[in-house]
Amino acid sequence: MSDLKPTKPLSGFVELLPTQQRCFDECAARMQKTLKTAGFSHLDLPAIERAEVLTDKDNWEEIETQMFLFQKGETKMGLRYDGTVGLARYVAGNINDLVFPFRAYQFARNYRGERPQRGRYREFYQMDLDILGINELSLAYDAEIVAVLSKAYESCADIIGKTYVKVGNRRFWNAMFEWLGLDEEQARTAFTLIDKKDKIGEEFPGALREKIGNLANEILRVFSDGYEEFSTKSANLMSAVEEINSFIATLNAAGIENATIDLAIMRGHAYYTGIVFEFFSESFPELGAIGGGGRYENLASKFSKTKIVGVGAAVGFSRLMVALLEDNKIDLAQFETPIDAAVLVMGESQLSFATGVCTELRKSEIVTTSYLDAYKKFKNQIEFADKIKAKFSIIIGEDEAKDKIVALKNMTTGTQEKLTTQEAIKRIKA
């Protein structure tokens, strides 16, 4: 008979062991530090928004299958599914308190109410970064955001491996479709096919020809011969090609070497208008895009009459990290222990002295844990220090407490010496 409740988290929710969590946290910290160093402000917005902010639809029952929703009194609300809706609301509401161009990042949990699949979680961390301008924003920021995000990934490269970024440009295609004289319907179809090009593979040329006839050849030439020769075809194409080239030049100047132009990158979202980009993992390309974004024209039109232009990116942080951890693609050795020193206490009467020693070690930023079950045998105590993989143990018995010294044991070499606390601190820090 067992009335015990389940100990597993709900399906679609991530739970890490301490060693994995330290790895996760380290990557999260490095990425965020990169963004802060590039002048991005951290925004920590509520996870719950009004339903009307989350969606324009009011077919409540269908929305409920996709989101986590609830009603409190008259108010319908739900858990956010991305960082964009909150950002738009926040920026519109605080427009007079922010300085534009405004750089902001979020590192936050988002939620999807759908049935979970492998690699798709119901709760996941996403890092959003955006640069926003009022009415206008130089195209130079497009390269800036790709450069900053590239550096953010690079800051974790020794842990998560290398990444690369493919850059597309929607303005180029709009100019191209205009030059080809495609009607709206044809342009939409061509757009969709190009977006799916890598998935369709060999059938792409045929599918494109079927829809727009011989005009398809010009589009295919973009992929075979390159985009640059089209600059002579029209003023808009010239301007788009210049935009791409100046984007590349700026990226090179920023020292980014892992970017390539791939005009098949479209990113389905309707709101992108210019540059679009996607990041991939070199060691784990099967994951597909691990982050991406682009330029958009009017972020907050639902919240404000002021036009907010921007370029932004979203990083599927949980998606990447959990996949790497689950597939053992990360060497966790460096995260196995954070403990520099385990203080072991041989008897109750030495507790006070041992506590003082802990305080001194911690003041020197030595990560110090203590084993205070002083009635336990020495065997248990040293076993604890072993199990937590402490780099040093500090053994405090009757003699040590009396003489105000400690026995410092190097857990790797096994050597042991009697030292003052200050000498022990120096030894540990060495």
Add this chain to the structure above:
Amino acid sequence: MSDLKPTKPLSGFVELLPTQQRCFDECAARMQKTLKTAGFSHLDLPAIERAEVLTDKDNWEEIETQMFLFQKGETKMGLRYDGTVGLARYVAGNINDLVFPFRAYQFARNYRGERPQRGRYREFYQMDLDILGINELSLAYDAEIVAVLSKAYESCADIIGKTYVKVGNRRFWNAMFEWLGLDEEQARTAFTLIDKKDKIGEEFPGALREKIGNLANEILRVFSDGYEEFSTKSANLMSAVEEINSFIATLNAAGIENATIDLAIMRGHAYYTGIVFEFFSESFPELGAIGGGGRYENLASKFSKTKIVGVGAAVGFSRLMVALLEDNKIDLAQFETPIDAAVLVMGESQLSFATGVCTELRKSEIVTTSYLDAYKKFKNQIEFADKIKAKFSIIIGEDEAKDKIVALKNMTTGTQEKLTTQEAIKRIKA
């Protein structure tokens, strides 16, 4: 006519401006660093748990008024309201992968579904710290957890002001009630009255006498003459007094000077069994307890047959920080800007050089933002640097880009000099 959606967050949800957020983050980081330095592992558990994990009750409709709940397929689930349920589930589920005594902290959002009141949020950060043992855990950890939490608050004292901690002991009162010969009903009443002593004030003696007659005098003497003299009354009282005294001795040894024994501290929660404690803000005592905790006997009985003993504390982090921010009790000057250098670009042709300069500055960990709307007037550009309160601006015009130098302007003194990027880095870091 306006179809614009509301830009305010839902009532009961906190949203900070960037400067406030930097202050919030800095305190959160310092507190967490203190815990890590004391060997606590970070746990980041799901915010959503099965309803049966969150509550033993099944009166769904009543629970729904207190929590955020939803149903997905057959499964009822909800947002957690504290860190304890998740911790109990996690530890029970991962018992063989953890080393005990296990030190863990959480810094996470919790949720209350009730109607929000001033100072009570629907979404709030709480920091939970716990030390857990299997079957047993030395009482010495009680002082350890108070010492560590005290240091955590102290790490932010220059921002949030000083704190102090009052320590009670439930074991003392159990021994006292036993010695007085109170029956169960009387003991419960006495417990409740002592718990409310500070609220009741002058009426406490009368209320107590009304319930337990002259035996009340002995309890009143604990508050007037001190607890120590009761150590001679019974073996259990002696053991409780010794526990208190050794607790204080250990705390003193840890260098904690802001702790006092106050046996009126009880902390309503049923699950505490020994030491209980509450932290208060010196500058903002009206807030009441800003953190607290105690010793408990069986954390995970709902999830495991293994007895998990522990001592823990919870810090109402949002509650404290938002109250301090709202009442302007924090000097935000130091958080006004994180920007060391604003790179201003005078013309499009200098964008590449400017981007390279940004990369070099950031590599040296100089927080650098750039104003890339190069077509804007210099007036707009320098206004931007002023508004974001950058410490330096770096002006890049045609001459600078040609000579590969920068004009570094100290925004406080107004002085300006032409330097190489490396010289500028040295000047900024100086």
